[in-house]
Amino acid sequence: MFDIDKWQEIFATIKKNKMRTFLTGFSVAWGIFMLMILLGSGNGLSNGVSENFMRDAVNAMWLWSGRTSIPYQGLKEGRDIRFTNADYDVLKDLEGIEYTSGRYYIRENKFSYGNEYGEYTAITCHPDLQDVENIEIVDGRFINQVDINQTRKSVVLGKDIYDALFKDKNAIGEYVRVNNIPFKVVGICREGGGTRHRNAYIPVSTGQKVFNGSNRLHNFALTINATTLEESQAIEQRVRETMARKHRFDASDESAMGSYNKLEDVIQTMKIFQAIKIFIWIIGTGTLIAGVVGVSNIMLIVVKERTKEIGIRKAIGASPSSVIGLVLLESILITTVAGYIGLVMGTGLMELINLVVEKQYEVSAATNGGNGETIFRNPTVDLGVAMTATLLLVVAGTIAGYIPAKRAARIKPIEALRDE
Structure with a gap:
């Protein structure tokens, strides 16, 4: 039951020992405050890096051809490996592959419309590239299979190209010239993997035909059906062995065919962040323990100072x-009280930092066509985690106070009255 006399006595004791109470509460508040800061900072860094990864498909893989560096089956090193459309047909039907797009490079791309012109990058591709690179369509559509089959002169412009050439005018259905060859604009897009949208996309079959590419492909962009590091490595090895057999080079020869498996980087990076989070919890817990030990020590001092008072209480009938x-x-x-203050200050500071970060992100996005640059995003702590940490701190403080309280209850009145 609520005993007002007992609470008045507690407040009187706290008021009498202001500095001691302040220092005790400060150690507790500082512990929970630092835990919130550490957790929020760790979350912010993890969220920022994760967002950068998510701009392209997490399970993306890129392949590119090179030159052999290892002799193979009587063939000397130094042979050029050349990908073709036949390789695309093999890869898209290979087990473990979800989306596939080939690319033929076109150099020195001059785009013009009316009196406006500029140098931009023309990427020849298959329709699946939209899924591999998370390309966002702002207006119109992306390259489709009909464009590929009929070798249409269709083009999807990056937002920066559209802004430079059309100045907010309607572009869909208009014709732009790429190296003096007219292409019909079928879409406007933003690129998922960057903050600059200076790429244009045309059907790979059209690029090969118009720009004398024959059936040549320079690289492939894929997504793989894998969720673990082992699965992704197995699929990568299957792809490498398939291409090695077809082009007759050693599967271990990375100079003959280069590859980048994004999922490996994502998984390894997330493991690092998991280790960082564990390290943060260890440091934060240590800080909390230091605060709890401080409470325990202060309670021991309180009991020592009030030994005679406790003896008198017990002598007149106070129960243990x-x-x-x-x-x-x-x-x-x-x-x-101290834990709550630390919680409010910690979460409040992280919310303030989050507000500043979001403002900077919006400015970056506004100046970069919708994609903001960041390695630090949403540095906040889950409310459930914060409340649980505070509750555990209160429980630990209760246990810390129970030890000296139990000792006080065992003091015999005659011994307490003799205490000096």
């Missing part, structure tokens, strides 16, 4: 439970 309750309530009050 009332003595324990008095010390415990003081410990719980200090821990709860």
